[in-house]
Amino acid sequence: MLDNRKLQNLLYSASKFVTDVVWQSEYRNLIKEPANPDISSQVRSLLENLYAVRGKGILTGQHEYLEVPYTYTEQVKALTGVYPALKGVEFGGITGQTAEQLDNQRQNVITACKAWHASSGILTATYHAAYPGTAPLWEQVQRKTDQSEFDQIITPGTALYTALLVDMDSVAVYLKQLRDAEIPLLWRPYHEMNGDWFWWGRKNNFPALWEIMYDRFTDYHGLNNLLWVWSANANNQWSDEAKRYYVGHDRADVLGMDIYNNDYNQDYYLELLEIGQGKLTAITENGQLPNMTNIRTRQPEYSWFLTWGKDLKMKNSDAAIQSVFGDPYALNRGEEPSPPETYPPDTTVGDGLLGNYYIGKEFNTLKVTKVIPKVDFDWKKGTTVGDYAMSVRWTGFIKAAYTEMYTLYTNASDGVRLYIDGSLIIDDWIVHSTIENSAAVPMEAGKYYYVKLEYFNNGDPEAVVQLLWSSYGQTKEVIPQSRLYSK
Structure with missing residues (x-):
């Protein structure tokens, strides 16, 4: 039998040539199906809502660190009078925490998530995973790992594979609390895999690692509250082509790129659309806030942006933050899309x-x-x-x-x-x-x-x-x- 990846490639190739409108519509609907067919009703509702507002506005987002999960969303509120639609949280330890400290910090994140969800906010989570079985240190997240080592990590029966599962299970404990509270989560592990700065980066069989986590979280732990966000680094001079590391339509609900240095290149956007073939796309990390007029007129398929922690004020002026969150195309917490007539008229003249x-x-x-x-x-x-x-x-x-x-x-x-x-x-x-x-x-x-x-x-x-x-x-x-x- 054909595996899922080969079948998807065949369907994609067929989609370019088959002109039957009904077939095309059915194919596009198939693309939008959740990676996990057993997601909860709350998660399905979130997924459907993300598709419903796509192209009508961009959800605003702000990341918080593991140690201080209430900080930067409050700065947004103080500056703009509104909260972002998404709060980004972290489950990976990077400062050498003891087991007790890490447990307390993760539990604090869960408390923050519950409060955010109760206020009609959306949650997304990053997981900076330390090298399997090692201390929660930044240097272990960025540990240089060659292909042969990585192969051991994803091979059942090895000590590294066992350690990998132990680390995954330690995070699942907290995600289950969100599941039991019926809280959906946009789950974004092993990001920027097309660069070489994380131990999972630039590995020719990266999807195998993703598959291990997907199976462990979905089948073993029953985490049906997750939407899976595959998040590459922008295809700049430090990264490979993102599509080389794509995990497949049956393992991703959203495709994102992490964009820094104001590098909102149209080619990055178009590559996500090409890979996703109709799936949701997002700016899954950013430093400088995006230009909202350009997003609305040139990159309207992006569903959200997520400004990274301290970059909110380090990379953006107060006036820029206020302008973005006050833009009619911005969807802040609890807001619905604005009618198109509320957008400022486009009076720009071309420059070449x-x-x-x-x-x-x-x-x-x-x-x-x-x-x-x-x-x-x-x-x-x-x-x-x-x-x-x-x-x-x-x-x-x-x-x-x-x-x-x-x-x-x-x-x-x-x-x-x-x-x-x-x-x-x-x-x-x-x-x-x-x-x-x-x-x-x-x-x-x-x-x-x-x-x-x-x-x-x-x-x-x-x-x-x-x-x-x-x-x-x-x-x-x-x-x-x-x-x-x-x-």
């Missing part, structure tokens, strides 16, 4: 696209980064990088003026690839004289579409490259600066 210019035909050496007003170039007077063997990646957003079918065109000497919202619509990555390519794209007036245009010049000083559009109401033209946004 962000261009990264490289020496070499395959994005070899980054030379220049700058915003350009439009893509309408010939290189007769020289190139931006001083070499005709060059490549460029332009990124940003297109905002259409009409709701209708548009045709997008590339007019280029040598190679071009054009992506809209992560989908490759023009692929002409070969050396040739000037050729026009085109693709039809339905667009809505006022909506932002992420565009990525890649180009290479094989060394021709006569080469050109243009990005154009046309529609029933739009005369064919180079897409103007007023309709292009670099961020």
Whole structure:
């Protein structure tokens, strides 16, 4: 028989080609089914509500530390007059606590969770797990572990595997208290697995660890109050592609990315949508608060954000915090989505696209980064990088003026690839004289579409490259600066 992962891949592949509307609808509904089919009615209600408000607002969230689970949500309240919708809590010890101290701290977290739930708040939990069988110390969470060691941890019968189960069982004691109190929990263990700073990170069989915990918590301990949140690090220079470590639709209810340094890259968002195929997505950790206008207009599928502990005030001004929590798109504790007419009108004018210019035909050496007003170039007077063997990646957003079918065109000497919202619509990555390519794209007036245009010049000083559009109401033209946004 096929295992779940292979079956999911086959279904996903079929979903791209099957045009039957009923089949597509059934497939999307299947994707939204909970990882644990036996979740409690309270948990199912939370899951359904998260899907119901998706795209209508973003739930605000604030993380609290194990030692002080009441601190930062109160700071939000003091500054803004509202509480965040989500309180994030921690169950992993990292300061060398004794068993008694760790028990007291975890019990205090449970008390905080019960109070938060009683006030109509949503709960999410992180678990910074120490290396199996070791003391609760940060250096044990970040212990360097090679693949062979990790293989021992996930192999039944080894001492490390036994220690792993003991550690899991010690946490399950507290999660059962939430279960018995009928409190749902967005459970987020073993996060940032696509980086190498935690002992579980960058392991080629990471899903096996997730499976052990899922089975232990669900089948052995009966923790049917959990929704499972798979949370990768943003796909930056310190991380691998997140999809390499995905645990599968039958083991995750929400897919998230941890985003710091204000790096709300559209490619991260689109990758989550691609991996999840309709499942919930979230900003599962952040330092700087997100720009709410950009979230609403460019990344509306995110269900929540969760600011990390002390970063609330270390990385954000009081004015920024007040602005975010007071935004009509923000869903704070107890709030329902606002009607769209309450959003401020979009009066922004485009500034162009962000261009990264490289020496070499395959994005070899980054030379220049700058915003350009439009893509309408010939290189007769020289190139931006001083070499005709060059490549460029332009990124940003297109905002259409009409709701209708548009045709997008590339007019280029040598190679071009054009992506809209992560989908490759023009692929002409070969050396040739000037050729026009085109693709039809339905667009809505006022909506932002992420565009990525890649180009290479094989060394021709006569080469050109243009990005154009046309529609029933739009005369064919180079897409103007007023309709292009670099961020």
